[in-house]
Amino acid sequence: MKNVLIYCRPGFERDALAEISDKASEHGFYGYGVPAENSGYVLYNTGDDQGGETLIQSLSFNHLIFARQIIAVNDVIDFEKGGRVQALLEAARELPLAEDMWFETADTNEAKALAGLIKKIEKPLMSAWKKAGLLRKKAVGIRHHVFFMEGNQAYLGVSYQSCRSEFLSGIRRLRFPSKGPSRSTLKLEEALLQFVPEQRRERDLYEGMHAVDLGAAPGGWTYQFVIRGIHTYAVDNGPMQKELMNTGLVSHMTEDGFKFKPPGKVDWLVCDMVERPILVAELMAKWLCEGWTQRAIFNLKLPMKKRYQEVVQCFELIASQLKQQGLKYEMQYKHLYHDREEITVCVMVK
Numbered sequence: 390m391k392n393v394l395i396y397c398r399p400g401f402e403r404d405a406l407a408e409i410s411d412k413a414s415e416h417g418f419y420g421y422g423v424p425a426e427n428s429g430y431v432l433y434n435t436g437d438d439q440g441g442e443t444l445i446q447s448l449s450f451n452h453l454i455f456a457r458q459i460i461a462v463n464d465v466i467d468f469e470k471g472g473r474v475q476a477l478l479e480a481a482r483e484l485p486l487a488e489d490m491w492f493e494t495a496d497t498n499e500a501k502a503l504a505g506l507i508k509k510i511e512k513p514l515m516s517a518w519k520k521a522g523l524l525r526k527k528a529v530g531i532r533h534h535v536f537f538m539e540g541n542q543a544y545l546g547v548s549y550q551s552c553r554s555e556f557l558s559g560i561r562r563l564r565f566p567s568k569g570p571s572r573s574t575l576k577l578e579e580a581l582l583q584f585v586p587e588q589r590r591e592r593d594l595y596e597g598m599h600a601v602d603l604g605a606a607p608g609g610w611t612y613q614f615v616i617r618g619i620h621t622y623a624v625d626n627g628p629m630q631k632e633l634m635n636t637g638l639v640s641h642m643t644e645d646g647f648k649f650k651p652p653g654k655v656d657w658l659v660c661d662m663v664e665r666p667i668l669v670a671e672l673m674a675k676w677l678c679e680g681w682t683q684r685a686i687f688n689l690k691l692p693m694k695k696r697y698q699e700v701v702q703c704f705e706l707i708a709s710q711l712k713q714q715g716l717k718y719e720m721q722y723k724h725l726y727h728d729r730e731e732i733t734v735c736v737m738v739k
């Protein structure tokens with residue numbers, strides 16, 4: 390398959406395209422794409438018949454900012470009414486066998502209106518796939534995706550376990566906790582699930598740790614630490630939620646987050662201050678270089694037009710400062726579902 394299809398938050402198509410073009414050129418592909426404003430997806434043509442699969446298999450999902458999901462596809466499939474199953478089945482001949490099959494759309498109101506159609510077509514498509522022998526248990530980690538554009542158009546593609554979201558349409562839905570101080574709490578919850586998966590928690594996220602939360606009020610991010618039994622220094626001039634303070638796990642510091650120094654080394658630093666991204670990046674690099682923490686999760690707020698370029702500058706600044714200090718580190722990043730005009734970054738010093 391020659392194309393890569395990326396699902397993204399509507400409005401971020403240009404950024405997603407700039408990013409995939411950059412990544413593709415690092416892997417020797419010099420293709421092109423035309424972003425459709427607010428469509429919630431972007432198509433990148435690698436210019437090579439197998440380029441789509443080769444490219445997505447050489448990428449790492451937590452090192453792609455704007456991709457909620459990434460699959461390899463051929464051209465869009467147009468179908469006549471009543472001929473959908475047949476048209477998709479014919480196109481499926483070019484796909485590798487898969488373990489399962491998902492039916493998805495972009496995250497726009499128009500696309501979501503296709504839910505009824507998808508429900509109707511899911512069963513017949515599944516049974517046609519099974520009958521044709523396209524679904525096999527041995528095809529571990531390979532998934533087919535039908536991405537519906539309209540009632541008479543869809544992309545048919547494939548994803549690989551090594552680089553993809555395990556959530557339908559690339560969206561991890563979380564329930565707002567009834568005691569949560571603010572909706573922002575979902576941003577840190579999603580970030581912790583994305584960047585500190587189950588198998589790493591014993592080492593990186595456990596009861597008894599100490600954290601600093603810069604720009605903490607009213608306490609949505611602090612809440613995520615408190616429910617994990619982690620003591621948190623909440624730095625903000627604004628008021629913190631009373632219930633959270635009553636847990637005894639929170640020390641409220643009414644100080645400037647750019648000047649605050651922790652009383653000793655802490656296990657985590659998080660930061661949700663609304664500030665210029667480059668200033669936040671500088672501050673995070675400072676904490677990591679000073680050894681005040683080895684783990685940081687922070688938001689870079691991106692209201693500007695060239696968001697991808699701005700983020701790259703921030704990453705370069707962090708990379709150069711940590712390298713200068715001789716630190717080895719891992720940096721993960723994602724425009725999470727609960728993020729809006731911002732992205733979330735996680736840096737861990739090894």
Ligand SMILES: C[S@@+](CC[C@H](N)C(=O)[O-])C[C@H]1O[C@@H](n2cnc3c(N)ncnc32)[C@H](O)[C@@H]1O
Nearest residue numbers: 571573604605606607608609610645646661662
């Ligand atoms: C988006 S809100 C944080 C929401 C919080 N993470 C939550 O989940 O409830 C940003 C906060 O940053 C704080 N803030 C902005 N600049 C700051 C600074 N220089 N020092 C400390 N706090 C700051 C603001 O007072 C505001 O409460």
